Amino acid sequence: MTNNDINYYLQENIQVWDKLDKDQKNDLIDSSMINCYQKGENLHGKESGCIGTLFVMKGRLRVYILSDEGKEITLYRLYKNESCVLSASCVLASINFDVFIDAEENTEVLMINSAVVSQVMQKNLDFECYIYKLTTERFSDVMWAMQQILFRGIDERVATVLWDASIHSDDDLITLTHETIAKDIGSAREVVSRMLKYFESEGIVTLYRKGIKIKNRKKLRAMIN
Amino acid sequence: MTNNDINYYLQENIQVWDKLDKDQKNDLIDSSMINCYQKGENLHGKESGCIGTLFVMKGRLRVYILSDEGKEITLYRLYKNESCVLSASCVLASINFDVFIDAEENTEVLMINSAVVSQVMQKNLDFECYIYKLTTERFSDVMWAMQQILFRGIDERVATVLWDASIHSDDDLITLTHETIAKDIGSAREVVSRMLKYFESEGIVTLYRKGIKIKNRKKLRAMIN
Numbered sequence: 001m002t003n004n005d006i007n008y009y010l011q012e013n014i015q016v017w018d019k020l021d022k023d024q025k026n027d028l029i030d031s032s033m034i035n036c037y038q039k040g041e042n043l044h045g046k047e048s049g050c051i052g053t054l055f056v057m058k059g060r061l062r063v064y065i066l067s068d069e070g071k072e073i074t075l076y077r078l079y080k081n082e083s084c085v086l087s088a089s090c091v092l093a094s095i096n097f098d099v100f101i102d103a104e105e106n107t108e109v110l111m112i113n114s115a116v117v118s119q120v121m122q123k124n125l126d127f128e129c130y131i132y133k134l135t136t137e138r139f140s141d142v143m144w145a146m147q148q149i150l151f152r153g154i155d156e157r158v159a160t161v162l163w164d165a166s167i168h169s170d171d172d173l174i175t176l177t178h179e180t181i182a183k184d185i186g187s188a189r190e191v192v193s194r195m196l197k198y199f200e201s202e203g204i205v206t207l208y209r210k211g212i213k214i215k216n217r218k219k220l221r222a223m224i225n
Numbered sequence: 226m227t228n229n230d231i232n233y234y235l236q237e238n239i240q241v242w243d244k245l246d247k248d249q250k251n252d253l254i255d256s257s258m259i260n261c262y263q264k265g266e267n268l269h270g271k272e273s274g275c276i277g278t279l280f281v282m283k284g285r286l287r288v289y290i291l292s293d294e295g296k297e298i299t300l301y302r303l304y305k306n307e308s309c310v311l312s313a314s315c316v317l318a319s320i321n322f323d324v325f326i327d328a329e330e331n332t333e334v335l336m337i338n339s340a341v342v343s344q345v346m347q348k349n350l351d352f353e354c355y356i357y358k359l360t361t362e363r364f365s366d367v368m369w370a371m372q373q374i375l376f377r378g379i380d381e382r383v384a385t386v387l388w389d390a391s392i393h394s395d396d397d398l399i400t401l402t403h404e405t406i407a408k409d410i411g412s413a414r415e416v417v418s419r420m421l422k423y424f425e426s427e428g429i430v431t432l433y434r435k436g437i438k439i440k441n442r443k444k445l446r447a448m449i450n
Contacts, residue, residue: 095364138364142371
């Protein structure tokens with residue numbers, strides 16, 4: 001990818017791009033890198049520090065927290081052209097928690113160096129405000145994840161995960177594993193497998209080795225709320 | 226309280242006050258109200274809509290979420306001179322969850338009308354950025370609460386609540402009820418009472434009708450992490 005391509009991509013995906021001056025634009029472009037990750041690869045963890053602000057150019061990322069005992073809770077997923085500021089949490093003085101980020105498909109990421117993001121934030125109030133706004137958006141996602149885990153029944157939670165995944169699927173075939181769904185809803189794989197068998201017996205899904213096919217969208221939708 | 230007093234209070238407590246022009250300052254001052262709430266009173270709920278941006282002038286507020294079945298999870302507390310933007314979530318387009326706010330003591334609140342906050346945010350980028358920053362700070366608090374609930378043992382969680390409360394207490398006497406502690410940690414009152422009795426048997430606290438007295442701070446501290 002040339003600097004021109006990066007310029008074009010950032011212009012399309014950073015809402016306040018026009019408010020940056022030429023030097024600020026060039027600083028962001030020059031410190032951008034394209035990185036590719038294999039499906040399943042971890043690209044941010046407790047020890048990776050502040051890797052930078054991310055944009056998903058292709059593929060899908062999962063952002064989650066991890067306990068000392070290895071329990072995972074999915075906070076949200078990032079799809080094409082979505083950005084993640086929590087991977088550059090060092091630029092946000094008030095964010096003092098660490099997230100983990102894995103590639104769920106082969107994923108291409110544009111990464112802007114966090115020191116440069118931080119510098120441009122200090123120089124340009126529009127850009128600073130933009131970064132804080134992005135963070136606030138994720139706040140809602142996280143609250144949603146938290147309420148799912150704390151308050152709702154397993155059946156509804158599994159149905160919600162399938163429904164959300166189906167929106168991003170062309171053929172109603174969902175390639176999430178039972179393990180992944182269990183992590184998403186903060187439950188055990190066995191519990192999810194049991195629930196999916198129940199869904200199958202109800203004619204809502206068909207279970208294949210390679211994934212879960214939704215057979216009856218209406219019935220699935222009816223399980224949510 | 227006169228408009229002059231309000232002016233002085235806002236100047237002290239809104240970091241970007243000097244960046245506002247005279248009209249913007251006057252709009253905020255004119256739309257400010259002082260409200261008093263009794264201990265235990267609810268000042269924001271699902272139906273109260275967008276009451277405004279709050280500053281605690283005296284007392285203490287508890288911010289929490291509530292499930293359909295009435296289960297509560299404490300997100301954070303607001304002490305003197307702390308502000309809450311989630312009570313004016315309508316000014317933040319990306320915040321789409323509702324919080325509940327109760328007074329935990331007799332509490333005096335300065336409340337700025339949310340429509341006016343919204344107007345000033347649109348006119349003044351410094352102020353907009355300031356509001357988003359305040360929101361981002363609470364994001365960290367909420368993540369902390371979430372990790373407490375999801376990942377840690379009951380003993381550690383109860384000890385953490387006592388420790389935090391003791392920081393704001395002059396005489397090591399903590400007036401939280403077992404019920405309140407249970408809500409804080411997302412557990413049942415019985416579980417907390419049992420744990421407190423265990424703490425008493427260990428010489429860490431003494432239990433009175435009116436509260437919990439910390440006897441051994443060092444031992445209490447050692448239970449956390």
